[in-house]
Amino acid sequence: MAASMRLLVRRVLRLSHRNINVAAAGGSGRSGCCSGSSSCRCFSDATGDRSTHFGFETVPETEKAKRVYKVFENVAQKYDVMNDAMSLGIHRVWKDMLLHAMHPQPGVRLLDVAGGTGDIAFRFLEYVQSQQERQKRRAARSTQTPSWQDISTNYSTEDKDGPQESKAVVCDINKEMLKVGKQKADSMGVSAGLSWVVGDAEELPFDDDQFDIYTIAFGIRNVTHIDQALQEALRVLKPGGRFMCLEFSKVTNPVLARLYDTYSFQMIPVLGEVIAGDWKSYQYLVESIRKFPDQEEFKGMIEDAGFYCVHYHNLTGGVVALHSGFKL
Amino acid sequence: MSLCAVKGFQRLRQRQCVLISKAVCVHQLHSSPGFTDSCYDGLYPGHIQTTPIQKALLAVGSGVAALQNPYRHDMVAVLGETTGHLALINLRDRMKNDPEGYTILTERPRIRLSTLDLSRMASLPDGSFGREYLRFLEDNHVTPDSRADVKFVDNEELAYVMQRYREVHDLLHTLLGMPTNMLGEVAVKWFEAAQTGLPMCALGAVLGPLRLNSSRLQSLFTSLGPWALQNGRRSRCILSIFYERRWEQNLEDLRQELNIEPPPVILSAANKRST
Numbered sequence: 001m002a003a004s005m006r007l008l009v010r011r012v013l014r015l016s017h018r019n020i021n022v023a024a025a026g027g028s029g030r031s032g033c034c035s036g037s038s039s040c041r042c043f044s045d046a047t048g049d050r051s052t053h054f055g056f057e058t059v060p061e062t063e064k065a066k067r068v069y070k071v072f073e074n075v076a077q078k079y080d081v082m083n084d085a086m087s088l089g090i091h092r093v094w095k096d097m098l099l100h101a102m103h104p105q106p107g108v109r110l111l112d113v114a115g116g117t118g119d120i121a122f123r124f125l126e127y128v129q130s131q132q133e134r135q136k137r138r139a140a141r142s143t144q145t146p147s148w149q150d151i152s153t154n155y156s157t158e159d160k161d162g163p164q165e166s167k168a169v170v171c172d173i174n175k176e177m178l179k180v181g182k183q184k185a186d187s188m189g190v191s192a193g194l195s196w197v198v199g200d201a202e203e204l205p206f207d208d209d210q211f212d213i214y215t216i217a218f219g220i221r222n223v224t225h226i227d228q229a230l231q232e233a234l235r236v237l238k239p240g241g242r243f244m245c246l247e248f249s250k251v252t253n254p255v256l257a258r259l260y261d262t263y264s265f266q267m268i269p270v271l272g273e274v275i276a277g278d279w280k281s282y283q284y285l286v287e288s289i290r291k292f293p294d295q296e297e298f299k300g301m302i303e304d305a306g307f308y309c310v311h312y313h314n315l316t317g318g319v320v321a322l323h324s325g326f327k328l
Numbered sequence: 329m330s331l332c333a334v335k336g337f338q339r340l341r342q343r344q345c346v347l348i349s350k351a352v353c354v355h356q357l358h359s360s361p362g363f364t365d366s367c368y369d370g371l372y373p374g375h376i377q378t379t380p381i382q383k384a385l386l387a388v389g390s391g392v393a394a395l396q397n398p399y400r401h402d403m404v405a406v407l408g409e410t411t412g413h414l415a416l417i418n419l420r421d422r423m424k425n426d427p428e429g430y431t432i433l434t435e436r437p438r439i440r441l442s443t444l445d446l447s448r449m450a451s452l453p454d455g456s457f458g459r460e461y462l463r464f465l466e467d468n469h470v471t472p473d474s475r476a477d478v479k480f481v482d483n484e485e486l487a488y489v490m491q492r493y494r495e496v497h498d499l500l501h502t503l504l505g506m507p508t509n510m511l512g513e514v515a516v517k518w519f520e521a522a523q524t525g526l527p528m529c530a531l532g533a534v535l536g537p538l539r540l541n542s543s544r545l546q547s548l549f550t551s552l553g554p555w556a557l558q559n560g561r562r563s564r565c566i567l568s569i570f571y572e573r574r575w576e577q578n579l580e581d582l583r584q585e586l587n588i589e590p591p592p593v594i595l596s597a598a599n600k601r602s603t
Contacts, residue, residue, distance in 0.1 A: 266381050274389035277402050279376050279479070 052224060055287030061224055068222045069174055071281045072116070076176035078276040079117055080184075085271050086282075094320050095217065098246050099123045101313070101322060106132045108166055108212040111236060113201050113229075114219020115170035116177030118184055118194075125193060128166040165192075169211075171199040202228040209238045217246040221292040230305035237327040243307055249314070249321035250294040256317050264289070295321045371484045374477040383410045386480065395535065405476040408528035409490060415525040416486040422565045423489065429568030436488055437572050439472050439495040449575055457582050458575030461502045468508040472498055492567055493524065499571050503583060504556070505591040510536070511544045512595055515552045522560025524567075551592045563587045 052061045059067065075082065083091045098120065104110065106128050112120045143150060172178050178196050185194060199205045201216070201223050214233045223229045233243050251257040264286040272282030293301065295312050298321070302310045307325030314321055370377060378386065390406040397403075423429030437443075449458040465471065475494040481487040497516070504519060506512035514536035521529040537545060564586045574582060583590060 266379065267385065270382055270385040270389055273386060273406065274393050274403065277400075 053291045055284040055291065064224045071284055072174045073176045074278050075276055075281050076116075076174070076180050079177065079180065082272065082276055082282070085275055086268050090316060094246060094315055095119055095123055097315060098215065098217065098244060098322060099127050101324065102213060102215070102242070102244060104128055104131070104166065104213060106135065106166055109210070110166070110168045110213045110215065111171060111206070111211040112168060113171050113204070113214065113216045113233075114173070114222070115217070116172045116174065116181055116219075118170050118181035120215050120217050121168040121170045121194060122185070122188070122190060124168050125166070125190060167193045167195070169195050169197055171197045171204065173198065173200050202232060204232045204236055206236045208235050210236050211241060212238055213242050213244065215244045215246075218248065220245055220247055221288050227301060227305060230302060234306050234327055239327055241327045243302065243325045243327070245323040246320060247292065247298070247323070248289040249292070249298070249318055251318040252314070253317055260319060298323060371482070372487055374479055375487070376479045377482070378480050383480065386410045391531070402476050404528065404532070405494070406480065407531070408526055409478060409480040411527040412490065413486070415527065416481065416489050419493070419524055419565070419567060420486060420489045423568050426565060426568040428570050429565060432492070432568065432570055433485065433488070437570070438491070439499075439572070441471060441473050443572075444472070452576060455578055455580070456575065457502070457571075457577050457579050460579050461499060461575075464498070464502045470498065470508060489567065493526075496567060496571070500566060502579075503566070503586070503588060505594070507595050509595070510539055511548060511552070514540065514548060515556045518553055518556040519560040522557045523563065523565070547593060555589065555592050559588050
């Protein structure tokens with residue numbers, strides 16, 4: 001009885017695994033045949049009607065942006081709840097680690113692209129505020145017995161908080177996501193030093209050399225032309241500015257990879273259906289992760305765009321990678 | 329018993345492979361630029377392929393979500409689709425054995441506002457099925473277009489049977505004379521559970537009464553409940569009736585033809601106070 005139960009369980013697992021493989025193979029088979037025909041179209045069509053991937057589907061490039069917009073429009077309301085459910089809260093740790101690696105000092109300007117609901121921007125402002133308080137405490141501790149001269153100079157330079165104020169700009173192409181982010185900011189009572197801008201990562205509405213730090217967390221895989229987004233990042237950063245990217249990447253450990261695949265393809269669309277009522281958007285999400293280049297390839301793309309000292313750190317065994325580069 | 333289950337899984341695996349290769353074929357046929365919603369991946373528009381594990385997770389998840397928030401009709405729908413395979417096969421076979429049901433399976437009518445001729449139905453005499461149905465829609469402020477599409481049934485014909493069951497639900501309210509308040513819905517669920525054997529109906533029938541107050545519970549257990557169960561069991565299969573061609577028929581005649589007794593208690597739609 002126990003043996004036949006084990007057999008049943010094994011068959012069910014094999015069935016689901018085969019379905020993942022067949023779906024993946026079917027997906028690559030589909031995109032293979034489609035990209036084959038599309039490359040023929042490339043040669044014959046003068047207007048360059050190229051196609052790209054949308055998850056495991058192949059769609060024309062002009063359509064990808066529209067479909068991605070629709071996906072995030074649908075999931076915006078339940079975005080944060082779903083993030084917590086899908087990653088079991090670990091996404092908060094990933095974002096905290098990004099901030100720790102960033103270690104921003106008071107006075108820097110941050111641009112968070114594809115910032116949507118504002119997770120990175122809120123953490124940034126909190127971090128900078130705690131840094132500021134720490135600095136004030138340190139200053140207070142070192143001047144415990146001030147002379148009259150010191151007190152009078154302190155009074156005259158009291159509004160030096162002005163130039164020290166940090167600013168965070170949240171830029172996103174999707175208005176729904178920004179709306180949710182603004183609502184969060186209002187309910188948290190955060191407004192100082194925060195602005196919300198609608199913009200396309202491939203064509204940012206900012207002048208050159210504006211920002212000290214550029215971050216893009218879990219957004220760059222949705223961009224149609226990643227190289228253009230990287231070039232824009234280089235453009236808007238000040239010399240000495242830092243580019244930081246959090247993104248899902250390739251898991252190196254084979255056992256963990258298998259578990260991660262099973263969890264992604266079996267569990268996440270189900271969670272999407274039950275919590276957000278939207279299976280297809282979350283199917284797109286797990287498929288788009290598989291289509292994104294791995295750590296080394298992405299590092300090469302960042303270097304090609306013109307960044308220096310490009311490094312990456314794997315988080316949670318490679319599920320997420322934190323890439324960083326400098327504009328010199 | 330375990331050997332049968334193993335054989336069942338083998339058959340399922342074969343069907344799964346056939347399904348996925350069919351889906352790939354459908355996609356290849358439609359892989360042109362401007363990929364719109366008119367082209368679909370799967371056996372019918374809106375079909376989403378799922379593995380047995382996903383179906384099990386969906387069943388559990390949708391059950392929990394529906395219990396926590398009964399207004400999530402999409403979760404009730406998903407629960408019905410993921411748990412109703414055997415009952416749907418039973419229903420489909422019953423329809424096939426009935427001449428009118430067979431016609432429905434071949435012609436595949438859909439009940440939508442766009443397919444109903446409302447002005448003609450309003451002009452029908454009182455007591456006719458069409459007129460009473462329209463009155464029911466108006467009194468309870470419902471529309472036949474609010475039914476979710478079927479997504480997780482892996483057979484095109486069974487998906488249609490499920491869709492038909494959802495669309496016939498409102499007509500059933502009219503046939504049984506039940507309004508859309510909690511008591512009326514529970515009575516209809518008891519009837520449906522006895523008729524169709526869908527696990528989702530059975531679950532609704534068991535959990536629905538928990539939200540009723542004591543006087544309604546009494547009414548349910550003494551008169552409405554037994555009436556609904558008895559009639560559910562002995563009536564003709566309600567999915568096998570071509571309602572779209574019977575608007576002019578007198579409601580009482582239709583009830584007699586289906587072997588349904590008129591309700592023992594007249595519930596009014598104005599009775600919409602919370603239970």
